[in-house]
Amino acid sequence: MAEWHFALLLIIGGTLFLMMIGMPLFGAFMTINIISCYVFMGGVNGLEFLISSVFEVITMFAIVPLVLFILMGEVMYNSGITPNVISTLDKWIGKIPGRLSLLCIGAGTVFATLTADSLAGAALLGSTLEPEMKKRKVHNSMIIGPIAAGGCLAAMIPPAALAVLYGAVAKVSVGKLLMAIIIPGIMMASLYSLYIIIRSLLQPDLAPAYEVKNITFLEKISETVKYLLPAAFLVFMVTGVIFLGICTPTEAAATGAFSAFLLAIAYRNFNKNNIKKALSSSLSISVMILCIIASAQAFSQVLAFTGVTRNILSMAMALPVSPIVLVLLMQIVILFMGMFLEVIPIMMITTPVFMPIIKSLGYDPIWFAVIFLINLEVSAITPPYALQLFVIKGVVSKDITMTEIYKAIVPFFLIDLLCMALIMAFPMIALWLPSLM
Numbered sequence: 001m002a003e004w005h006f007a008l009l010l011i012i013g014g015t016l017f018l019m020m021i022g023m024p025l026f027g028a029f030m031t032i033n034i035i036s037c038y039v040f041m042g043g044v045n046g047l048e049f050l051i052s053s054v055f056e057v058i059t060m061f062a063i064v065p066l067v068l069f070i071l072m073g074e075v076m077y078n079s080g081i082t083p084n085v086i087s088t089l090d091k092w093i094g095k096i097p098g099r100l101s102l103l104c105i106g107a108g109t110v111f112a113t114l115t116a117d118s119l120a121g122a123a124l125l126g127s128t129l130e131p132e133m134k135k136r137k138v139h140n141s142m143i144i145g146p147i148a149a150g151g152c153l154a155a156m157i158p159p160a161a162l163a164v165l166y167g168a169v170a171k172v173s174v175g176k177l178l179m180a181i182i183i184p185g186i187m188m189a190s191l192y193s194l195y196i197i198i199r200s201l202l203q204p205d206l207a208p209a210y211e212v213k214n215i216t217f218l219e220k221i222s223e224t225v226k227y228l229l230p231a232a233f234l235v236f237m238v239t240g241v242i243f244l245g246i247c248t249p250t251e252a253a254a255t256g257a258f259s260a261f262l263l264a265i266a267y268r269n270f271n272k273n274n275i276k277k278a279l280s281s282s283l284s285i286s287v288m289i290l291c292i293i294a295s296a297q298a299f300s301q302v303l304a305f306t307g308v309t310r311n312i313l314s315m316a317m318a319l320p321v322s323p324i325v326l327v328l329l330m331q332i333v334i335l336f337m338g339m340f341l342e343v344i345p346i347m348m349i350t351t352p353v354f355m356p357i358i359k360s361l362g363y364d365p366i367w368f369a370v371i372f373l374i375n376l377e378v379s380a381i382t383p384p385y386a387l388q389l390f391v392i393k394g395v396v397s398k399d400i401t402m403t404e405i406y407k408a409i410v411p412f413f414l415i416d417l418l419c420m421a422l423i424m425a426f427p428m429i430a431l432w433l434p435s436l437m
Helices: 003-020 025-040 044-058 061-078 081-093 099-115 118-135 141-155 161-170 174-180 182-202 217-243 249-266 272-305 308-318 323-338 343-361 365-379 387-395 402-425 428-435
Strands: none
Touching: 003 025, 003 272, 003 308, 003 343, 025 044, 025 272, 044 272, 061 161, 061 217, 061 249, 061 272, 081 099, 081 217, 081 249, 099 118, 099 141, 099 182, 118 141, 141 161, 141 182, 141 365, 141 387, 141 402, 161 174, 161 343, 161 365, 174 182, 174 217, 174 249, 174 365, 174 428, 182 365, 182 402, 182 428, 217 249, 272 308, 272 343, 323 343, 323 365, 323 402, 343 365, 365 402, 365 428, 387 402, 402 428
C-alpha cells in the first residue's frame, strides 16, 4: 500500500471510527491530527507543527465575524425580539391557503436572518408552531416538511454562521459568500411557499381553512413599524453595509452585534439575566466553533503534507468525465455522508479534498460554495440519521413517527435538489450580487 493510501485510511477511517464510538467531534479530529502529525511529520517536530498551526488559526482575523454573528443572534433570541417579528409576519399572512405551513417558512427565514442556526431554528419552529398546527388539524406532512425546510434556510440567509465557517475553512471571501447566498436563499423560500400554496389548494384537507382574527390594516402597519422595520435595519447593518462596500465582514458583524444590543435596549429587554444568557451561550458556541476550525486547519495540512490531497486531485483530473460530472459526484458524496454524519464533520472532511479540485477545474469557488452549503443543509434532512430530523422528532408530538418525518421531507428535499440544479446550470444566480461588489 502506498504511503498516501495508508495516510488516507488512518486519517479518514480513524476519524469516522472515533465519531461512531461516541467521541465528540473536536476530540475525534484532534486525536487523529495528533497521531497523524506524530507518525507522518517527524514525531515531536510534527507535534510542534500542530501546536503552531492551531495557534495560527485561532488568531485569524477572518473568524472574528463568526463570533460576533453568534453574539448578535443570541442577543436577539434571549431578548425576545425574534418571536415578536414572527408574530407580525403571522398577521400579514392572513387567510392564504396553508397559512400555518407558510408561517413556518416565513418564520424560518426570519429566524435564519437573526440567529443563523438551523438546529435552533427547527427546534423553535417545532416547539412553537406544531401545537397550533395540530390544533387546526393540519396534516403531519404539512407540519414536519415546512418545519424542516424553514430550519434549512439558516445556511442560506445572511449572516449564516455555517457560511462564515465554510469561508474560514475553505479560505474563500466571507463577504462575497454572504452576498452569494442571498438570491439562492430567497429562491428556496419562494419555492417552498409556492409548493405549500399549490398543495393546499389541490388538497385542502391537508391544511383546513379556519377563521382568522380580523386585524386592521393600521394594526398591521403599527406592528410592522415596531418590529419588522427594526429587524430589517439589523439585516441592512449586516449585509447592506458589506454590499455597499462601507464595511468589511468583520466590521459588519460588529455593527450587527451592536445594533442587536441597541434593539434590546429599545424594547426594554436589556436586563442582567438576558445579557448573561446571551454572553454565556455565545461564549460556549464560539469556543466550540474555534476548536472545530483549529481541527479543520490541522486536518487539511496533514492531508496536504502526506500527499493525500495531491494524489486525489491527480486521480480526479485523470477521470474520463467532464468537469461538471465531477462536481455532481462531489454532491452525491455529501448526500451519502449526510445519511450518517452532521454537517460540520462533512464540511471538515470534504472541503480540504474538494476545494483544490474545484480550483484546478477552473470553477468559481464562491459558486461551488453556494452549492456546497445548500447540499449541506439537504444532508441535514437526509434519512436515516440526519441530526435535524431527530431534533424535530424531539420537539413535536409523540404520535408523529420517524417514518412520517422521512416522508414529509421528501418534497422539500426535491425542491432543494432543484435549486442546486438551477445554480449549476445558471451560475449567475449565485454570482450576480458578488459581481456588483
